[in-house]
Amino acid sequence: MDANEMDAEVIDRDRIEVFVSSSMSDEGDFSWQQLRDELNRALLKSDIFKPFAIESHASIEPSSSYYLNRLVQSDIVIGIIRSELRPGTSKELYRAIQLRKPLILVKLEGETSSDIESLFRYVREMDACTYVELPSDSGLVSYLMDQLNNVMVDLFHNRRFEIEDGKPAVFADIAPISIPEDVLDAFGASVALISKKFNYHAEWLERKSDNPHLFFLGEKAVEWLLYGTPFSVGAFKAGILEIMKDSGIPRDTLSLRLDALDASIEGRYSRCYELLQLACDSIESKDCWAYGNCLIDKRTVAGMLSEYGFGT
Secondary structure: OOOOHHHHHHHHHHEEEEEEOOOOOOOOEEHHHHHHHHHHHHHHHHHOEEEEEEOOOOOOOHHHHHHHHHHOOOEEEEEEEOOOOOOHHHHHHHHHHHHHOOOEEEEEEOOOOOOHHHHHHHHHOOOOOOEEEOOOOOHHHHHHHHHHHHHHHHHOOOEEEEOOOOOOOOOEEEEOOOOOOOOOOOOOOOHHHHHHHHHOOOOOOOEEEOOHHHHHHHHHHHHHHHHOOOOOOOHHHHHHHHHHOOOOOHHHHHHHHHHHHHHHOOOOOHEEEHHHHHHHHHHOOOHHHHHHHHHHHHHHHHHHOOOOOOOO
């Protein structure tokens, strides 16, 4: 191997690999192969990018797993769809979104099918990227090369140098974390609502309680948990007592616990502890779940009070 060949190998290995996900066979009179060839040539001419060209590789692996494995190894994914979302392209794009790969997604002229709409919904739900709809493929390759350069600038600006204990500076990834909708749903709407406040979500969370008392109480509670905005449970007390009249919790017990919650929100932990003790005393049966809940609340508040031996 001469010096020129060795230099070319180093450059190729250090380039950013771009995986192009699109149909392979023609769609009507539209030539996907011609578009892919033009894009591959442009990537090969660049100084920092190299394409993974599916059509240039043979493998003993089944095609679907081979392509998905190469997508995992690639650095950036370009997805191009027209009026059809074919199975291979669909798997690749969904996989890229799940892996949080930098994704440039383009929809060309043509009708939009239900599976394309489903893909776009998933993109929005996962907050994976934005996508663009272009009227034709005219100038598409130049557009994509410009977008790739923008991706590289974004990736640089979204990372920062960290220097710790005199060690060399390193890049630290500060990309946001995505929590899928089904995971949030498994923990309930309240967790999903709080997660949404921290942008661990997409725009899918639009649920609201039909009960006006619980809805507005929930909003106030979330604002308090996230931002420390004070509120009074007392303003909702009558409604809560009415809603929970058949819950199995004695009305006096519930009233005392709500007063204790208000005292806790206000930071009056000694008063909160006293009210919780009264709530425990108000329950005749010590074998019921309500009594156990009162004991748990007492233990939690006691941990905030030095006079009970726990320390703050």
